[in-house]
Amino acid sequence: MPRTVSVLIINPNSSASMTTALKPLLADLSHSYLSLDYYTAPPTAPPSINDEETSALSTSVTFPALLQFLTAPSDGQDPRHQAYTAYLVACYSPHPLTTLLRNHADTPVLNIFEASLLHALALARPFGIVTTGKYWESVLSDGTRRFLATGKGLDVPADNGSESGGLGFGNFIGVRSTGLNAAELHSTAREEVDRRIREASAGLVREGADIIILGCAGMSGMDEAVREGARIAGKEVRIIDGVRAGVVLLEGMVRAQIS
Template sequence: MFVNILVINPNSSQKVSDNLKDILVAPPLTKFEFYTAPSHGPEEITPDLSTISGEIALEDILQRDLISKYDGFLICCYSDHPLVHSLAKHTKKPIMGIMQATLLYALSSASKSFILTSVNEWEPVLDKGIIDFVGSDTFPSKRFAKTKGLDVTVLGLSDPKEYAKIENRVIQVLEEYKDSNIDCVLLGCAGMAGLDDKLAASFPHIKFIDSVKVGVELLGALIRFQK
């Protein structure tokens, strides 16, 4: 069964979309096409810009009738992004956010995880996203540790010059969580796509989960199941 997935970058940075194209390998009988939000949308999404980025992307997607052309949609902003919910009002086709994909993965294993994201501003937002996703009143500390930021901008995450800073920050966080039995790190930003292999080489005792890679795998399975 052939599956056609639209990989949606809801910010206007072509650099982020190009990095997704470079690192994603389509499974058999699967085709990816890539969408970048219009240039008048935010180039980098912060918590305050999530709503406007979702509105701009949705309007453009509807105007271009992209919903009719694909079997499913992956929203590549690591958050409970509004586009996940607003797009679902216009189609019954499967839609998945990359944050939700990593949380599904984490909950399906016996690992204890935490989200590693771009900047500290996202930490409380993503922790709340975990609480909402599992349907709890409090943070599920048996399965997750609190989110940590790298203090690296989205557009800098794929820059090889920033890797030493990223690696040093991971060392700090893992030391902070050394008594927490952490063995899995969820890479909490679409701009971190492709960093899983580099980090796994630096920290071989930890699983690093690329949110975009796991997202397309789970979304493809949902599409096939629904069909």
């Protein structure tokens, strides 16, 4: 009988609405041998991860609360304290929570930034990232180049001069922001959100992107605006949702492990 894979999808901000919005978008991935559970950070976590400061605050609040999920209880009776077979950090950034979880879990851990880049590498086509606030343009650009150049995790500094000869480095077009943070994606009028996503997507396509990555968990389900932006620029594109990519990759990793 196939092994059941259980993935805990972690929203490291306190906006429960973002967590709720992911559930119907991932429903088609669930099956008899894959269970998806969701976790929203405690109320003292920031409602949106907008910069290094909110990333650090998010980690300091969320990690202690997650420790209960990293080890199964001895009696095995309380399902709230089960150990999961994989963990997905649903923040599109080099979020420090990822490293902490890896240091304390003996099962696969990914964040959605890494998952989307691995998916893009497999497709081997020019890609760009549509993200939220302006702050993330440089952070995600640097993180992507580091990942592609070294193959290392986003928390590991790249060696000087290591960008040449990297993993598909030449396919990275760049990052365009919408100017809205993750919380504003759901509080701003949808027409305005779609307009900004269209403009950012069209810009990346004009620069040569064949693939557009949704650079925020809060953008899940907003792919039609990306398609419209690409068509404005005269092209059909593939779209990568890092949350979906992360679930699929983690299930594969668990199933590929040899006991």
